[in-house]
Amino acid sequence: MPPEEASDAMPGADSHYRALERLYSSAPINQKFASKIELPGEGRSRLTFTIDEDVFHAAGAAHGTIYFKMLDDAAFYAANTLATDRFLLTTSFNLHFTKPVRVGEVIAEGRWVSGKRRVFVAESRLIDAEGDEIGRGTGTFMRSRIALSSLPGYSSDG
Template identity: 75%
Template sequence: MSVEDKDVDSGAALHWRALEGLYASAPINQLFSSRLEVIGEGHARILFDIDPTVFHAGGAAHGTIYFKMLDDAAFYAANTLVTDRFLLTTSFNLLFSRPVRGGRVTAEGRWVSGRRRVLVAEARLIDEEGEEVGRGTGTFMRSHMALSSLPGYGG
């Protein structure tokens, strides 16, 4: 158990570690060098290494990469508050502020509102120099899929 987990109900900490396992097991995440860290209730971080394999013709990260990082960070921040069901993204708004030409990018997700049917979370992307390169806000709703039934969620 990490230092952060010692101050948290053990059930919450187990849920957070299981969400990290769920992220790591998703087939799409085998295509990227990335890692999820759930850092507390309503907070998640994705560490993502950008290399030329994800560039568009202009030599910077394609917008789909921004979306993936922002959506995932916001999604997992929201799913820290929902322990029984997998959430689904129902909408997501993006703002691109700078191109990313490589290196480590951190997506920081934060739950904003809602706990019942619809949750709202936001995320921002920070490059290696500490500059914000993008941000987004998403809405997420509970699905019919039990988290416990998904590969990777239980360890």
């Protein structure tokens, strides 16, 4: 069953997605970025980032760490929509830069590819304000021993 159809059949999926969105928003690192996450369904994520000059390298474009942050977050959260009990950890990530990131809005789209037990694979891509793909990545994520329910940002009262 495609992820878009599976999300409708999964009980409690919507509350899991909203909890993951709260988890993203509560992470201290995400206070440093103008970003917003949406989890529209199982195996999918969409993050909107606003890029400005404070993340530029000396040649006037966003540093590669920003690409990694956006691509990893999108792939990670797409994968974690399928893991309702445990926090996932990035174990490897491969990325490709195709165009410099300048000032403006960038969309990071994540999509789960495979795995549902211990190891998950997800991919992501970055789209700039002109609609061009500016980066792409693939990550491998592993279940941790950290229960999602133990994380303050995941709970509705955290």
